[in-house]
Structures are given as C-alpha cells and as structure tokens.
Amino acid sequence: MADTDSTLCDDEEYTLKIEAESVVNEIAYAVKCVQLSDVLPSADNLIYLNLRTKENQKYCVQLSTEGFQIVGHDFDSLDNVSNGKYFETIYSLLDNVSPEYRNSFGDVLLSKLQKVQEQQEQVSEKDDLQ
Numbered sequence: 001m002a003d004t005d006s007t008l009c010d011d012e013e014y015t016l017k018i019e020a021e022s023v024v025n026e027i028a029y030a031v032k033c034v035q036l037s038d039v040l041p042s043a044d045n046l047i048y049l050n051l052r053t054k055e056n057q058k059y060c061v062q063l064s065t066e067g068f069q070i071v072g073h074d075f076d077s078l079d080n081v082s083n084g085k086y087f088e089t090i091y092s093l094l095d096n097v098s099p100e101y102r103n104s105f106g107d108v109l110l111s112k113l114q115k116v117q118e119q120q121e122q123v124s125e126k127d128d129l130q
Helices: 002-030 088-095 098-130
Strands: 032-034 046-053 059-065 065-070
Touching: 002 032, 002 046, 002 059, 002 088, 002 098, 059 088, 065 088, 088 098
Parallel strands: none
Antiparallel strands: 032 046, 046 059, 059 065
16 A cells, blocks of 8 residues: 555656646746756655746746745745745746736737738638639
C-alpha cells in the first residue's frame, strides 16, 4: 500500500513539473524572464518559478495543487507577499501584476486573428479562380 501512495505522489509531482515547464514556454513571450527555480526545493505538491515582468518586477511564484501564488518579490525568495491569494492560472496572476502582459496578450491575439483572416482570404481567392 505504501508503494501505491508513493507512486501517486510521484505522479502528482511529475504532473506539476510538466505544468510548470509548460507555463515557462507559454508565457515567455509576455515576460522578460521566466524559469523554474533551481535553488528552492520542489516537492510532491509544489514547484517554484522565477519571473520578471516586462515592467522589470521580479517575483517568485509557487505552483501547487491550489494554484499559483506569489511568495516573493525577488527570484528564489519566500517573503510570503501574497497573503494567501491564489490564482487559478498563470494568466490571471500576470493579468493582476503586469499591465504589459495584457498588452502583449492582446497583440498576440490580434496577430493570430489577422493570420487566420489572411488564410481564409487566400482560400477564398483560390476558390474564386477555380
């Protein structure tokens, strides 16, 4: 039975690690720097990220099964600045602390929509030629 519990914890840690790595890739366009902490220890139920916003603000963010929480105002720092506030997604956390994130998100969305429109126009032109 103990082996099963150990495996579940390992799976949970693995899942959080995958989510944290995914977060790093997904938000790289909207921040100056984001990386997994190699100083703070990860555990089966939490992982730490360091991020610097486009406004040059540094944060240490804890990812746990409860969500994302700002735990420090410097890389690898645990000063518990969030007063227990959790964010369901990294996007809602960034939206709360970084106005430039909102601008970047809007710019990326607009660019993608323009590409879709261009592709649709090309398909329509090809159909018109046939």
